[in-house]
Amino acid sequence: MANYYDVLGVKKDATQDEIKSQYRKLARQYHPDLHPGDEQAAAKFKEINEANEVLSDPEKRKKYDFELENPGMGGFNFGGDGGFGGFGDIFGDIFSSFTGGGARQTEQNKKGQDITLEVELSFLDAAKGCKREIKYNRNEPCSTCKGTGAKNGTAYTTCSTCKGTGQVQYVTGGGFFRSISVKPCKDCNGTGKKITEKCVDCGGKGYNRTQTTVTLDIPAGADNNSYMVKRGYGQASTLGGESGDLIVVFKLSPHKLFKRKNFDLYVELPVSFMTACLGGKVKIPTLDDVYELTIPEGTQSGKTMIVRGKGIKTRNQTGDLYVTIIVEVPSKLSRSAKKALEKFDGELELKNYEKMKKYSDNMDSLYGK
Numbered sequence: 001m002a003n004y005y006d007v008l009g010v011k012k013d014a015t016q017d018e019i020k021s022q023y024r025k026l027a028r029q030y031h032p033d034l035h036p037g038d039e040q041a042a043a044k045f046k047e048i049n050e051a052n053e054v055l056s057d058p059e060k061r062k063k064y065d066f067e068l069e070n071p072g073m074g075g076f077n078f079g080g081d082g083g084f085g086g087f088g089d090i091f092g093d094i095f096s097s098f099t100g101g102g103a104r105q106t107e108q109n110k111k112g113q114d115i116t117l118e119v120e121l122s123f124l125d126a127a128k129g130c131k132r133e134i135k136y137n138r139n140e141p142c143s144t145c146k147g148t149g150a151k152n153g154t155a156y157t158t159c160s161t162c163k164g165t166g167q168v169q170y171v172t173g174g175g176f177f178r179s180i181s182v183k184p185c186k187d188c189n190g191t192g193k194k195i196t197e198k199c200v201d202c203g204g205k206g207y208n209r210t211q212t213t214v215t216l217d218i219p220a221g222a223d224n225n226s227y228m229v230k231r232g233y234g235q236a237s238t239l240g241g242e243s244g245d246l247i248v249v250f251k252l253s254p255h256k257l258f259k260r261k262n263f264d265l266y267v268e269l270p271v272s273f274m275t276a277c278l279g280g281k282v283k284i285p286t287l288d289d290v291y292e293l294t295i296p297e298g299t300q301s302g303k304t305m306i307v308r309g310k311g312i313k314t315r316n317q318t319g320d321l322y323v324t325i326i327v328e329v330p331s332k333l334s335r336s337a338k339k340a341l342e343k344f345d346g347e348l349e350l351k352n353y354e355k356m357k358k359y360s361d362n363m364d365s366l367y368g369k
Contacts, residue, residue, distance in 0.1 A: 002047070002050075002051070003068070004050070004051035004054055004055050004064065005051075005055070007047055007048055007050075007051040008022050008023060008026065008048060008051050008052065008055065009022060009026070010022050010055075012065075014055075016056065016058070019052070019055050019056055020056065023048060023051075023052040023056070026044075026048045027045070027048060027049070027052075030042075030044045030045040030048065031045060032045060062262075063226075066221070066223070066226065066262075069314060069315070069316040069317060110166065110184075110190060110237055110239040110241025110242075111237055111241045111242050111243075111244055112139070112234055112235040112236050112237035112238070112241065112242065112243045112244035113234060113235040113244045114234045114235075114244040114245045114246070114247055115136065115138055115233070115234045115235060115244065115245075115246050115247065116247045116248075116249060117134065117136055117246065117247070117248050117249070118248075118249050118250075118251055119132060119134060119216075119248050119249070119250055119251070120250075120251045120252075120253060121218070121222060121250050121251070121252055121253070122252075122253055122255075123252055123253060123254065123255035123258060123260075124255070124287065125218070126218075126221075126222040126223065126250060126252050127220060127221070127222075127258075127260070127265075127287055127312045128220050128287060128312075129218055129219050129220035129221075129222075130218050131215060131216065131217055131218070132215070132216045132218060133213060133214070133215050133216075134213070134214055134216065134248070135211055135212070135213050135214075136211070136212060136214075136246075137209065137210070137211050137212070138209075138210070138212050138233070138234065138235055138236075138246075139207040139208070139209055139235045139236040140207060140208055140209075140210045140212065140236055140243075141206065141207055141236040141237075141243060142199060142201055142202035142205070142206055142207055142208050142236075144199055144200075144201040144202065145199035145201070145202060145206065147206045147207065147236060147237070148193065148195075148199070148206055149195055149198060149199055149202060149204040149205055149206035150193070150195045150196070150197065150198065150199060150204075151197040151198060151199050151200065152199075153199075155195065155196045155197035155198075156193040156194060156195045156196055157193065157194050157196060158192065158193060158194075159185060159187055159188035159191070159192055159193060159194050160187075161185055161186075161187040161188065162185035162187070162188065162192060164192040164193070165185070165192055166184060166185050166188060166190040166191055166192035166239065167182045167183070167184065167185060167190070168182070168183055168184075168185050168186075169181070169182050170182075170183065184239060189238070189239060190239040191239050205238070206236060206237075206238065207235075207236035207238075212233065214230055214233055214246065216228060216230075216248060218250075219314065219315065220312060220313060220314050220315075221263060221312050221314040221317075222250050222252075223250070223252070223260075223262075224250065224251060224252045225249060225250070225251075226249075226250050227247055227248055227249045227250065228247075228248045228250075229245050229246070229247055229248075230245060230246040230248070231245050232244075232245065233245065233246035234246050234247075257285055258285075258287075260311075260312065260319075262319065263311050263312040263313075263314065263317055263318070263319030264311045264312075264319040264320050264321070264322060265286075265287070265310070265311045265312065265319060265320075265321045265322070266321075266322045266324070267284065267285065267321065267322070267323055267324070268323075268324045268326050269282065269284055269293070269323050269324065269325055269326065270326045270327075270328050271295060271299070271325055271326070271327060271328065272327075272328055273327060273328065273329060273330065275295055275299075276295065276298075276299045276300070276301070276325070276327040277297070277298065278297055279294075279295050279296050279297035279298070279299070280294075280295055281293070281294055281295070282295055284307075284321075284323055286307075286310045286321060287310070287311075287312070287313075291307060291310060291321075293305065293307065293323060295325070299325055299327075300325075300327070301325060301326055301327035302324065302325065302326075303324070303325045304322055304323065304324045304325070305322075305323045305325065306320055306321070306322055306323075307320065307321040307322075307323060308320050
């Protein structure tokens with residue numbers, strides 16, 4: 001996967017303004033109008049636009065950063081349809097004539113179709129990483145004919161129309177705006193070969209329908225709608241190309257205690273009224289063990305405490321654990337407990353008289369008293 005930060009020449013923590021400024025500088029430098037017929041400049045211009053398209057969008061950038069730190073995983077199909085980042089589709093034909101983009105697109109079209117599967121993960125499996133075996137049906141390349149559809153993989157001849165390339169070029173326009181489009185050859189269906197005798201095992205299709213088993217090694221930190229790609233585990237190509245890919249999209253089930261945001265974890269911790277008043281030590285859950293947290297004296301309900309390094313740990317990043325204190329107020333009290341609490345409240349009122357009086361005065365002022 002391309003490193004878009006290196007493409008634009010910015011640091012990974014660059015601000016949006018820095019990315020925007022650097023992109024404009026490079027776009028002016030490599031604009032095709034300034035380098036007519038220069039294939040390297042055209043390719044560079046396209047590359048920096050693809051980088052800007054991702055890094056200038058905060059949501060796309062977040063998902064890209066995740067995939068960059070966790071190779072083989074992600075949550076976004078980078079690159080987009082146009083990849084021109086605001087310069088418009090007028091340059092599409094120019095790039096095709098400069099760089100042979102149409103030919104590359106035809107090669108890509110020879111690839112078999114991708115298969116997308118959803119796999120449910122528990123909250124902890126996604127956070128800590130796990131192995132998961134999945135089974136699914138697909139069109140697998142025929143092993144007898146090696147996906148050619150020809151008997152023994154050899155009973156075919158080179159297509160005379162496309163000379164074995166599987167492609168036919170069409171030129172439209174002229175001059176600077178000449179466009180070259182490349183389409184699959186109709187005579188050989190884009191394979192570049194004509195079968196003289198079909199494979200007996202697949203009947204000339206080049207593939208067989210079969211059940212495939214794949215073991216996924218899922219690294220720590222998988223998030224909802226993130227994905228893994230298994231190259232070559234999709235549908236077999238019908239045009240003599242490579243098999244498509246298997247795209248496994250993860251769906252996370254919620255946890256009873258934890259919530260998460262990126263690699264940080266959040267948990268609510270109920271504490272007794274006495275602990276909130278006097279302070280003390282309480283045990284809190286983490287992903288790996290039980291942690292003893294010190295509650296300061298006089299802690300208010302709703303206060304959030306941060307435990308560094310107790311979030312989700314990946315190969316390159318470690319999150320934190322955010323603990324929100326919820327003070328449990330007793331709903332039922334005995335007669336003696338009520339009297340003790342009334343005495344306690346009376347002592348507090350004397351100590352906090354000035355604060356309570358100021359609050360009361362502000363209330364009176366609010367209603368014009």
